[in-house]
Amino acid sequence: MPRQFRLPLTAPPCWDRESFASSPTNLEALEGLDAWPAWPDGRMALVGPAGTGKSHLARDWAARTGAVTIEAASTGNAPLDLAALRGRPLLVEDADRRSEGDLVDDETLFHLINMAGVDGGSLLLTGRLAPVAWEAAVPDLRSRLNALTVARVMEPDDIVLEAVLRRAFEAAGIRPTGDLYPYLMARLPRSAAEVLAAVAALDEASIEQGREVNKALALSVLDFGGDDDGED
CATH class of the missing domain: 3.40.50.300 (P-loop containing nucleotide triphosphate hydrolases)
Incomplete structure (x- = not known):
């Protein structure tokens, strides 16, 4: 299957308080x-x-x-003008x-x-x-x-973790299937770093394999300790 390329996002990240979880x-x-x-x-x-x-x-x-x-x-910076x-x-x-x-x-x-x-x-x-x-x-x-x-800022709870997950997919230009969010939230370690690493792995696999980002791809790429409930 030919390699697929995702175009980079042109919209700047949103830092306003209203979009913070x-x-x-x-x-x-x-x-x-x-x-x-x-x-x-x-x-x-x-x-x-x-x-x-x-x-x-x-x-x-x-x-x-x-x-x-x-x-x-x-x-690569000039000295600060204090x-x-x-x-x-x-x-x-x-x-x-x-x-x-x-x-x-x-x-x-x-x-x-x-x-x-x-x-x-x-x-x-x-x-x-x-x-x-x-x-x-x-x-x-x-x-x-x-x-x-x-x-x-403490280690994230589920509210923050889901926000991290959604922003990471948005930043990568990925629109996963809707059922992937609860699927991943039920299985990923409770760590923002782990969530970001999972999205990076899914992004790479999706591009390399030319596949949609969904539960089946997550099952094949991420280690869920033997979970086999990932087929669509």
Whole structure:
């Protein structure tokens, strides 16, 4: 069968609050973000596992506040103009992975934290782990990270997991059969990372085999521990 190619989506991702799946697992994060601009010292860290909506919430906050977004793990960047950022809301995404990029080293992060709360400035940092677990070679940065107010997104419940599943299919340009959602939700591990990995595997198999994304494909591609109830 000839190889099939899916055209990439042209619509940008939607980061608004209305499209976010609220649940008890992200209530602390929602309340923490909504407390802005009354954050202690103008700073907050938003942390939680991959795929649980940290970027969604952070980008919504950035849009609402007019914040400058800085991708800490990106490469090929010119140095930040700290003077131009003073007094502004700032979002630093993946601050715990800053060593992978060339934009936010320890000294720069130290200055960004110190700038928060000054002249109306504020700072939102995102990461998978709490700041106390982030690497920091600069002693003064270590103390600043340890003192940050933290809002956590917990491991997802079924409400969030289904939202992650649907967004992952949308991002891949896949329109699965309607009965696939309850089928996968009943079988996939309760982890956003596992859900994202499952969608990636189905996407690859669908393209390689020229097949529709449905229960039969899921049964042939994903390991459900001997489940044989996948035929249409």
